[in-house]
Amino acid sequence: MKAEIITIGDEILIGQIVDTNSAWMAEQFNIHGIEIYQITSVHDSREHILEALKNAVGKVDLVVVTGGLGPTKDDITKKTLCEFFGSELVMHEPTLEHIKNRFVKRNIDINKLNRDQALVPDNSTVLFNLLGSAPGLWFESNNTIFVSLPGVPFEMKYLVENEVLPRLVKIGKTKAIYHKTILTQGIPESMLAMKIEDFENNLPANVKLAYLPSPMAVRLRLSAMGTDKTELEKLVETEVIKLQQIIPDAIYGYGNETMAEGIGKLLVSSRKTLGVTESCTGGFISHLITSVPGCSAWYKGSVIAYANEVKQNVLGVQTETLEKFGAVSEETAREMAAGARKVLHVNFAVATTGIAGPDGGTPDKPVGTVWIAVAGLNATVTQKFVFGDNRERNILRSGQTALQFLRQIILEESAR
Amino acid sequence: MKAEIITIGDEILIGQIVDTNSAWMAEQFNIHGIEIYQITSVHDSREHILEALKNAVGKVDLVVVTGGLGPTKDDITKKTLCEFFGSELVMHEPTLEHIKNRFVKRNIDINKLNRDQALVPDNSTVLFNLLGSAPGLWFESNNTIFVSLPGVPFEMKYLVENEVLPRLVKIGKTKAIYHKTILTQGIPESMLAMKIEDFENNLPANVKLAYLPSPMAVRLRLSAMGTDKTELEKLVETEVIKLQQIIPDAIYGYGNETMAEGIGKLLVSSRKTLGVTESCTGGFISHLITSVPGCSAWYKGSVIAYANEVKQNVLGVQTETLEKFGAVSEETAREMAAGARKVLHVNFAVATTGIAGPDGGTPDKPVGTVWIAVAGLNATVTQKFVFGDNRERNILRSGQTALQFLRQIILEESAR
Structure with missing residues (x-):
């Protein structure tokens, strides 16, 4: 048609x-x-x-x-x-x-x-x-x-x-079709393509693989077209299982699931809670989380510590840390995450601090520099990222990257 | 052409x-x-x-x-x-x-x-x-x-x-043209159309009015086409002034300005600061605010108090208030705003507490019920809103409505 x-x-x-x-x-x-x-x-x-x-x-x-x-x-x-x-x-x-x-x-x-x-x-x-x-x-x-x-x-x-x-x-104007979208993160598209090349070459003739890149993830869509929907479903789901074995850690969900939903499932199954503290992302991470229906089962709240005094007064970040290392630093991110974990009484807390732009960049810390920290059950881990010079995209990418990083830490801590 | x-x-x-x-x-x-x-x-x-x-x-x-x-x-x-x-x-x-x-x-x-x-x-x-x-x-x-x-x-x-x-x-294929987009909120499109019907009917022949609705506002675009750009600008700006007289409170900005940017300008000119506390909007208001470049001049931070214990522990909402009136109540909204104003050391604080859905509604407080409070220089004012049953849109509309309400209070307090 x-x-x-x-x-x-x-x-x-x-x-x-x-x-x-x-x-x-x-x-x-x-x-x-x-x-x-x-x-x-x-x-x-x-x-x-x-x-x-x-x-x-x-x-x-x-x-x-x-x-x-x-x-x-x-x-x-x-x-x-x-x-x-x-x-x-x-x-x-x-x-x-x-x-x-x-x-x-x-x-x-x-x-x-x-x-x-x-x-x-x-x-x-x-x-x-x-x-x-x-x-x-x-x-x-x-x-x-x-x-x-x-x-x-x-x-x-x-x-x-x-x-x-x-x-x-x-009225029979459509074909029988079955498709499944597999959501992946952490492997760039070109590397992913190489990793699953054999898989792709060995797909049944009527199963097609499409790459659907998005700013925050690589989505893979397997689709089969034919006459019998049950058969097609079986065919595609068999291939999904193969894919799960090739890239187990990269898959964070299926279909329209968001990264935050995936994190929610992990937390619910391990009965753990989450808190957030944001500087440069300014509420965007909290928004992604609270867009998930039922998130109150695992998410308690956030402190958006945009001004340094909020970092100090509400989260307990040390004045000397801010003075010595600056607001955008590994040390500040670490203290923010640890402070949020304590103030919000949660098991995991994720923190962001960075320079979204357009102003505020320096040669050492250009616009797009972001520190992300996750305070977990056993330790606080940090990582530095450098994104681009566009404020809107920096907020978007920092937010999604923080959730990715958080997901990895939750998985690692659960595996212990 | x-x-x-x-x-x-x-x-x-x-x-x-x-x-x-x-x-x-x-x-x-x-x-x-x-x-x-x-x-x-x-x-x-x-x-x-x-x-x-x-x-x-x-x-x-x-x-x-x-x-x-x-x-x-x-x-x-x-x-x-x-x-x-x-x-x-x-x-x-x-x-x-x-x-x-x-x-x-x-x-x-x-x-x-x-x-x-x-x-x-x-x-x-x-x-x-x-x-x-x-x-x-x-x-x-x-x-x-x-x-x-x-x-x-x-x-x-x-x-x-x-x-x-x-x-x-x-090669002389272009015309002189002048556009201005007027951003309005608070009046539904059909009512606005009736309110400015006379204005529209009396527009000069070469000035056109277009309605550009969006989920959070109604945008009006006046455009004039002719030969002399300076003349056209004068023509359109004269009509904009007429419109300002018909719907003075509904206009919050022009062009691509956001509501948050408009609020930022008001706060900068009165040298006041803003803090936020969100329950049902879960960070969305903070995200709208921190999307504005340079917002650190007037915005300090937020407490996303999703769980009741965060409302109590971080904002100081009274346990008996939560027990007697519930988390979604005028009293809780009021204490959240007042608490945020104090904790974040700001002049104005806006608070939201409501039921975004899909679950959590009761006959008394159906999904979509939202209390918004603004703690200002002299008093804390509150208002109740009832939106629909879609979580995503409830968050969107609650967030924009809270900013709208905040804008009105800032204007009123400045007028005193």
Whole structure:
């Protein structure tokens, strides 16, 4: 099956937002064996939307349109689809009820523009949008399926996962496919490729390996396409076991699992607790941790010691340590971690102190210099890293590296 | 002038990479008064590229093609452009010299594939690519300009800034344009639209208003296009002043400024300092604050008091407060903020305590319930909010709302 994605919105064409929706959809559809033929971004304009729809017809089996819904867009996509199909707008009562309830909850009066969001073309099937006001729409015409989705990313994703893909699977428009993403860290991509070269060369013919690099990890995706899903699953999982034997320490999780989730599992199984203290990462590590549902079972809290006096007053870092070695030093990182472990009453504490930039660098300690320390059950270990000169990326990389380092220490201490 | 961007590359259509090039180009071209009519992403295929080129002709004055260059792509774009124009490939000696020099520097022997990168269509003007091997190409045909650029982001950006835009300015193809983005919060989009309806209806004919919603704010963009940039700036800034009078409290900044940056400016000008304590937001507020370069001038640190014992031990929240009212209560929020203000030695402290979900909700305090407190110079103020049932969004909205609330309190205290 071939598909075209049409994204509607002036905000994309003036470069105000990056079209991440299309990449997400392309990946999801591809995983289900649906090839994306083209991605087209057009204006919030009747003529332009009609032109794009006409261009797509005959070339693809599925046209997914996103955006151009909602009051401020004058529901241009919905109205234009009506014109394209020669259909009429009718009130969809369940959606109207849903919109009313959303407004009642927020104590806001519903106005005509809000009510109009519940109007749908009479030849469409409504894809109920639990998370928003604009309903998804499904049309079938001339052997082509047309789907209209809101442009708000989480609403679009909800509808693709819960309405669009299940329907495509049901009507047999997708291939049987099984895929598993293996999350690795600690081995650079090119070294990893060499390490698993034999493994890759010996994969069954219908199992494919893809490298999906990301700023913080290397993700490996094994996918098999065929007819019998159970068979495919067995095939892929057999290969995953082989991979686990080749790079046991590098694998920190599977699928969409985060590094923090992996750490949480390790801590829960060993009944240990975690605390954090951050200087240069400024709360980012704590945010990654507390994004994990249920983290209160293993995470107690953090001290964001941005100013030196907080390092001293709250964590008990020695004044002479700061004076002699500086805030960005192995010694300070070590005292921060040990102090946090004590103050927060936890088994493990991870600390970061560094120069995120853009200012504050010196020849000795350039922007990007970061010390990470982990105070564990038996000892405090430290490591120095030097990242780049971009503040945002330094925070990102320091945070993820600190979690990686923490994970290794937890594994090592557990192995004792 | 109207333009179409055609991006070539299977990696975009399988969702492996997000097409950030197009957003960057769209913004740059827009700033220069060149309207992007459409962005089209196509496969690395001769037929598909030809189809996209033919579709663009007659609709736009400028076609910018990126990607599909270099040995691994078999230089498909260059070859297809030759076919499209009926031209021949000829060797471009300065580019060949440049490629040779690049290889000499890296001690690598040049092969035929590398040499072939210096071949260019005989009807093209070469846009010399100082940063890479694949040259940019400029064609003029049938009143349309065609530009081919490499897909590597920094090479593409270099060529747009140093070759493409200067040429377009020189031949008078750009317009004077002035944009200003006004950042608002606290008023939902549909209500804001009604509030400023009259303002919008009375805008000068060449000033346009666009709504750019984001999860945490509504951004308004005023743009004017014409001939005299100084005139346009005056025109837009006059309208901005009108808007400031209609919604004075809702505007927190302009352009790419974040809420945290706005708060930083207020604090710097009043020489006050800030501390944070977070329970449900778990470090996210601190992360937003420390993402601001130079925040150490006004931000000292945070206590992420996720577990009750951290609220008690580090912040001094009373045991009986937690027992009587619970961790998610006005009283706990108040004691957290007051405690953080004291422990961190700051003028203002903001506190959050709530139920991010998915678990932990009760009929009285459903998931999404959040208490926010700000301990200021004269008093501690609190407010309750009820968000939704999605953990990620609850953290996001609680964090931004806390900053918003903090901003209001700082403004009020400064007004005293």
